[in-house]
Amino acid sequence: MIVVLFGPPGSGKGTQSEKLVEKYHLVHLSTGALLRREITQASQLGLSLQGILDRGELVPDTLMTELLFGQLKRYPGQALLLDGFPRTRAQAEALQATAPVDLALVLSAPLDLVLERLSGRILCHRCGATYHRSHNPAREAGVCDRCHGPLSVRPDDQPEIVRQRYSVYLAQTQAALAFYQNSGKMRTVDGARSPNQVFQELCQAVDLYKVNA
Ligand code: AP5
Ligand code: MG
Secondary structure (H helix, E strand, O other): OEEEEEOOOOOOHHHHHHHHHHHHOOEEEEHHHHHHHHHHOOOHHHHHHHHHHHHOOOOOHHHHHHHHHHHHOOOOOOOEEEEOOOOOHHHHHHHHHHOOOOEEEEEEOOHHHHHHHHHOEEEEOOOOOEEEOOOEOOOEOOEOOOOOOEEEOOHHHOHHHHHHHHHHHHHHHHHHHHHHHOOOOEEEEEOOOOHHHHHHHHHHHHHHHHHHO
16 A cells, blocks of 8 residues: 655644654655755765755755665565655656555645744654654653754754745645545545644544455
8 A cells, every 4th residue: 555645834744744753654755854864864865965955945856856766676565655745746656656655645734834834843853753843742852752862953844934835735745636636545634733634634534445455
């Protein structure tokens, strides 16, 4: 089973992915996390990616599909949750040709809400766990509950970059969404509700898919 999770920045893709992978035993592939890992390792690739992410632009399709498909090969036959891929029509077409999508889940969230969420987000750069200063604080300030790694803000969470990422989503990722629109495989969930309400709705969509598969 291949599930893709769409949504603008801050709509809750990472938060919901953590819950979904646990419940359905999926392998979580977050392209944002993969890219940040390259940057942290200061690889040749990472150095070329830093500016793109810091500006809130998309990584070129060829590079992105190569990176993602390299990961797909590591998990043959396993159920996957793709968080943040595809983001363009070209990526959607490439994925369809390699590993057809079974279910496309879309989290909706307006700009003012994601600006508020991302202004309070802190995350663990060691294990990727995500927190929010007021909605979902870590037990000990600045320390990850899960792995005790240090927590910090993402450089691309400054409000002007969040606006840029949001407009890139509207301009480019909506085109990728259109790819699934009439396939009967797409389900949109209101990402503005509480994490548990959103999770319940996502589970309904996954369960329905599994019953009919
Ligand atoms: P990526 O890391 O995927 O960033 P994004 O899509 O902008 O999404 P975020 O990770 O910011 O938000 P999220 O939806 O995961 O929200 P979260 O759960 O953390 O990509 C980063 C960059 O990499 C891109 O800009 C691009 O440059 C590049 N890239 C990645 N994939 C690419 C691709 N395929 N092609 C080209 N380039 C690519 O939640 C946010 C906050 O809100 C948290 O603090 C959380 O605790 C809180 N929260 C979550 N849900 C709720 C809720 N229901 N109620 C209250 N608070 C909530
Ligand atoms: Mg995320």
